[in-house]
Amino acid sequence: MTRAAPAGDDVPMSAPQQSDGDPARTNGTPRAVITDGRPSQLPDTDPDETQEWLDSLDAVVDHAGRGRARYLMLRMLERSREQQVGVPALRSTDYINTIPPEREPWFPGDEDVERRIRAYIRWNAAIMVHRAQRPGIAVGGHISSYASSATLYEVGFNHFFKGKDHAGGGDQIYFQGHSSPGMYARAYLEGRLDEHQLDGFRQEVSHPGGGLSSYPHPRLMPEFWEFPTVSMGLGPMNAIYQARFNRYLRDRGIKDTSDQHVWAFLGDGEMDEVESLGAIGLAAREELDNLTFVINCNLQRLDGPVRGNGKVIQELESFFRGAGWNVIKVVWGRGWDKLLAADRDGALVNLMNTTPDGDYQTYKSEDGAYVREHFFGRDPRTRKLVEGMSDKEVWDLARGGHDYRKVYAAYKAATEHKGQPTVILAKTIKGWTLGSHFEGRNSTHQMKKLTAEDLANFRDRLHLPIPDEQLDKTLPPYYKPAADSDEMQYMLERRRQLGGSIPQRRSEHKTLKAPADKAFDVVRRGSGKQEVATTMAFVRLLKEIIKDPELGPRFVPVIPDEARTFGLDSLFPTKKIYNPHGQNYTSVDRELMLAYKESSTGQILHEGINEAGSSASFIAAGTSYATHGEPMIPIYIFYSMFGFQRTGDEFWAAGDQMTRGFLLGATAGRTTLNGEGLQHEDGHSLLLAETNPAVVSYDPAFSYEVGHIVKDAMRRMYGEDPGAPLGGDRDPNVMYYLTIYNEPYVQPAEPEGLDVTGLLAGMYRYAEGPQVPDGTKAQVLASGVAVPWALRAQELLAEDWGVSADVWSVTSWNELRREAVQAQEWNLLNPAEEPKVPYVTRQLADAPGPVVAVSDWMKAVPDLLAPFIPGGINSLGTDGFGLSDTRPALRRHFRIDAESIVVRTLASLASRGDVQRDVVRQAVEKYQIGDVQAAPEDTSTDPEQQPEA
Ligand SMILES: Cc1ncc(C[n+]2csc(CCOP(=O)(O)OP(=O)(O)O)c2C)c(N)n1
Numbered sequence: 001m002t003r004a005a006p007a008g009d010d011v012p013m014s015a016p017q018q019s020d021g022d023p024a025r026t027n028g029t030p031r032a033v034i035t036d037g038r039p040s041q042l043p044d045t046d047p048d049e050t051q052e053w054l055d056s057l058d059a060v061v062d063h064a065g066r067g068r069a070r071y072l073m074l075r076m077l078e079r080s081r082e083q084q085v086g087v088p089a090l091r092s093t094d095y096i097n098t099i100p101p102e103r104e105p106w107f108p109g110d111e112d113v114e115r116r117i118r119a120y121i122r123w124n125a126a127i128m129v130h131r132a133q134r135p136g137i138a139v140g141g142h143i144s145s146y147a148s149s150a151t152l153y154e155v156g157f158n159h160f161f162k163g164k165d166h167a168g169g170g171d172q173i174y175f176q177g178h179s180s181p182g183m184y185a186r187a188y189l190e191g192r193l194d195e196h197q198l199d200g201f202r203q204e205v206s207h208p209g210g211g212l213s214s215y216p217h218p219r220l221m222p223e224f225w226e227f228p229t230v231s232m233g234l235g236p237m238n239a240i241y242q243a244r245f246n247r248y249l250r251d252r253g254i255k256d257t258s259d260q261h262v263w264a265f266l267g268d269g270e271m272d273e274v275e276s277l278g279a280i281g282l283a284a285r286e287e288l289d290n291l292t293f294v295i296n297c298n299l300q301r302l303d304g305p306v307r308g309n310g311k312v313i314q315e316l317e318s319f320f321r322g323a324g325w326n327v328i329k330v331v332w333g334r335g336w337d338k339l340l341a342a343d344r345d346g347a348l349v350n351l352m353n354t355t356p357d358g359d360y361q362t363y364k365s366e367d368g369a370y371v372r373e374h375f376f377g378r379d380p381r382t383r384k385l386v387e388g389m390s391d392k393e394v395w396d397l398a399r400g401g402h403d404y405r406k407v408y409a410a411y412k413a414a415t416e417h418k419g420q421p422t423v424i425l426a427k428t429i430k431g432w433t434l435g436s437h438f439e440g441r442n443s444t445h446q447m448k449k450l451t452a453e454d455l456a457n458f459r460d461r462l463h464l465p466i467p468d469e470q471l472d473k474t475l476p477p478y479y480k481p482a483a484d485s486d487e488m489q490y491m492l493e494r495r496r497q498l499g500g501s502i503p504q505r506r507s508e509h510k511t512l513k514a515p516a517d518k519a520f521d522v523v524r525r526g527s528g529k530q531e532v533a534t535t536m537a538f539v540r541l542l543k544e545i546i547k548d549p550e551l552g553p554r555f556v557p558v559i560p561d562e563a564r565t566f567g568l569d570s571l572f573p574t575k576k577i578y579n580p581h582g583q584n585y586t587s588v589d590r591e592l593m594l595a596y597k598e599s600s601t602g603q604i605l606h607e608g609i610n611e612a613g614s615s616a617s618f619i620a621a622g623t624s625y626a627t628h629g630e631p632m633i634p635i636y637i638f639y640s641m642f643g644f645q646r647t648g649d650e651f652w653a654a655g656d657q658m659t660r661g662f663l664l665g666a667t668a669g670r671t672t673l674n675g676e677g678l679q680h681e682d683g684h685s686l687l688l689a690e691t692n693p694a695v696v697s698y699d700p701a702f703s704y705e706v707g708h709i710v711k712d713a714m715r716r717m718y719g720e721d722p723g724a725p726l727g728g729d730r731d732p733n734v735m736y737y738l739t740i741y742n743e744p745y746v747q748p749a750e751p752e753g754l755d756v757t758g759l760l761a762g763m764y765r766y767a768e769g770p771q772v773p774d775g776t777k778a779q780v781l782a783s784g785v786a787v788p789w790a791l792r793a794q795e796l797l798a799e800d801w802g803v804s805a806d807v808w809s810v811t812s813w814n815e816l817r818r819e820a821v822q823a824q825e826w827n828l829l830n831p832a833e834e835p836k837v838p839y840v841t842r843q844l845a846d847a848p849g850p851v852v853a854v855s856d857w858m859k860a861v862p863d864l865l866a867p868f869i870p871g872g873i874n875s876l877g878t879d880g881f882g883l884s885d886t887r888p889a890l891r892r893h894f895r896i897d898a899e900s901i902v903v904r905t906l907a908s909l910a911s912r913g914d915v916q917r918d919v920v921r922q923a924v925e926k927y928q929i930g931d932v933q934a935a936p937e938d939t940s941t942d943p944e945q946q947p948e949a
Pocket residue numbers: 144145148178230231232233266267268269270271296298300301302430445
């Protein structure tokens with residue numbers, strides 16, 4: 001101990017709380033399931049001895065004071081931990097660095113050269129944003145966030161981040177979204193980007209040769225960015241699941257990822273997003289020591305302080321420590337070390353502990369005299385500590401996150417730590433080095449330009465040899481030293497040693513062979529007399545394909561606690577649930593065929609009731625083709641209501657990250673999951689899916705449709721793509737969203753001569769209407785579970801009203817619309833050419849009669865096609881909130897059942913003059929479609945297949 005301040009004791013408290021050193025665990029004996037118990041019920045076996053200890057403590061408090069008592073108690077805790085006594089951990093430590101100076105490792109870099117490199121990058125990052133504000137462009141950007149985190153990144157770039165060519169494979173690094181200017185600035189120095197490209201920041205469409213995306217967007221810069229992070233909160237969560245997925249790949253023998261580390265750079269304000277902290281328990285539970293969070297604690301978010309009245313570092317420390325993480329605080333720069341060493345009675349630590357963040361922020365927007373007066377001056381002992389220092393020296397006392405030696409020590413400790421993930425809480429100043437107009441100001445986040453005075457000061461502060469006359473107000477120059485300068489050589493050499501430039505995305509990978517045709521027999525042959533829901537059909541198909549010895553292991557079923565609901569528990573015994581610790585208990589259902597089986601080599605990612613985490617797993621697995629060069633096929637199956645609606649932003653990020661895989665919206669439809677009511681019954685996820693350009697959605701009616709869609713999707717995303725069903729190339733970087741239902745009905749065998757092109761393009765005529773005496777025709781478009789109703793309506797129309805209706809299965813309203821919109825766009829730009837006619841228009845061109853559309857979705861879903869159906873579309877749908885009732889009652893309520901289809905069709909015919917108005921009245925009367933009581937009885941419900949949430 002170099003000093004007697006109580007703070008010193010807390011340092012070892014950040015040692016692992018469930019350390020691998022636990023002999024119980026390393027011996028292979030069961031791991032502790034209660035980490036820190038308290039003796040609330042144990043009898044005292046030696047009350048006299050206990051009393052002696054308590055008296056001793058009282059005596060210290062009386063004679064030496066509470067400070068001394070606290071010191072002794074903390075020392076006792078420290079020793080108890082060393083002795084593995086198993087005492088509870090403390091939630092937080094003093095507001096000082098976790099790693100004391102005497103334990104700092106030797107810094108292996110060249111301090112001067114690294115400082116200069118940082119200066120160049122700082123300058124270029126700020127200048128890039130500033131220049132993007134030039135007249136006529138003014139597209140903005142952020143300067144202050146990177147200014148506060150430059151050291152955090154640069155220590156990583158020069159010493160830790162492994163590039164893709166590193167022997168162990170590269171690290172995965174989640175860069176804080178609005179720090180992107182710093183990454184571009186480094187890429188510029190490394191020769192990966194030129195000045196012209198920097199000047200294209202945020203002008204992706206108009207800049208000649210293409211611009212740079214505002215934030216990390218793999219979709220827009222697919223060879224540069226790997227992980228989209230700028231929707232705050234998704235980065236931390238996705239990083240955790242990425243680290244977990246790396247372990248999964250290793251444990252399943254797909255790829256050795258042991259040397260790959262995941263780094264997530266996060267903002268302190270960002271940690272308020274519930275997603276940011278919601279998954280940290282998983283990281284501790286699964287002992288993800290391949291993961292490091294670096295939280296840039298500049299104490300500010302966009303509008304103002306993160307915790308003006310409190311201390312965000314302390315708060316985060318408690319959260320992470322409580323969750324079982326290794327916490328390393330980097331609060332103070334090296335200048336403070338000697339002050340802390342001289343702080344014999346803990347007065348300085350006490351000041352540090354009791355000063356709220358709001359004040360720390362204010363100090364840094366003032367000057368040395370202010371800090372002396374308002375910080376050190378609050379206690380005569382601390383005032384004395386800085387007596388011999390000038391105001392400038394006081395002012396120069398830096399924060400830990402700007403001291404590369406402190407940061408280096410933290411990163412080294414983090415990467416060497418075993419058994420726990422690490423979070424580094426680095427205290428910084430927002431806008432650091434940008435001058436007094438920026439540093440610590442509440443407005444700093446939004447400031448995009450430097451004044452002439454700022455520019456000159458900034459240049460001086462960074463010691464850059466840029467003459468005054470070059471400091472143009474609008475277009476100040478970038479700065480790049482000569483290629484043979486020490487700095488450039490050093491920087492490139494460091495990256496060479498560490499495996500190449502970062503960020504970098506690669507997507508070379510092998511294509512996967514298509515599943516054997518035979519695997520599809522199970523869905524092609526129909527279900528005979530058995531009633532089977534499309535969910536069950538999908539699961540049967542999956543069980544067939546996953547048997548393939550080559551392809552099978554690449555499937556990653558992802559389930560948020562609904563495997564039983566969807567029948568996926570049938571995979572438990574053979575594929576098993578992934579758990580790095582295996583199954584250390586005797587399963588209650590071990591005797592059953594479908595016992596709950598966990599294994600360290602399990603294939604299923606069972607995420608618990610956790611759609612957000614499941615989506616993150618979906619992204620990690622679905623981008624493995626790029627991240628790891630190992631294509632994996634995530635099959636994420638969820639309650640359709642809790643997909644796009646609940647985690648739509650994650651699916652958006654998945655689209656950005658070019659995730660490939662299958663999303664299964666099970667229990668689809670607003671009347672089909674009939675008992676579950678308003679919060680469960682989904683009549684709109686297809687509409688939400690339509691808004692995501694990376695999502696290809698289908699609403700299949702029959703099992704053979706599911707088969708064709710899955711087969712085509714596999715070829716498109718993973719195999720040799722034969723091209724779009726209607727011709728042309730297509731993007732493999734898509735996700736397939738299939739809505740599947742829980743209502744059992746007889747699945748027909750695949751019809752002879754099936755129009756597979758139409759099925760994949762979005763519609764095909766499933767059943768032509770019968771011959772009728774006067775030839776009155778209508779077209780009924782239906783999707784998913786509504787196709788059987790349409791077929792029933794076809795019968796009624798013919799039998800009761802002499803109308804012949806063709807029934808079309810619309811497998812994808814969305815794909816039809818997209819094709820049509822594309823044709824429209826093409827026509828707009830090519831007025832001299834023969835106009836393209838959308839597929840849906842062509843299909844219906846020779847189909848006589850009005851078009852009626854029906855589905856278990858809201859009317860807006862079929863209405864997506866309205867502009868492309870010349871005679872208009874008459875949609876039936878489930879607008880409004882869902883309700884609990886029987887399926888027939890609900891379908892009558894929403895007027896989407898067979899009888900309602902009949903009436904709608906007759907009304908459409910009447911408005912064209914094809915039938916008498918009175919016929920419609922007769923039909924309404926006959927079927928009483930306004931009366932829920934008159935709905936036919938439910939005949940098809942198989943209670944075994946009814947999910948309950
Ligand atoms: C989900 C979401 N909400 C809001 C924003 C807008 N936004 C971008 S940066 C920012 C402030 C970030 O503060 P912090 O996380 O502390 O990062 P700093 O810039 O201070 O490093 C906000 C609110 C966003 N990008 N994403």
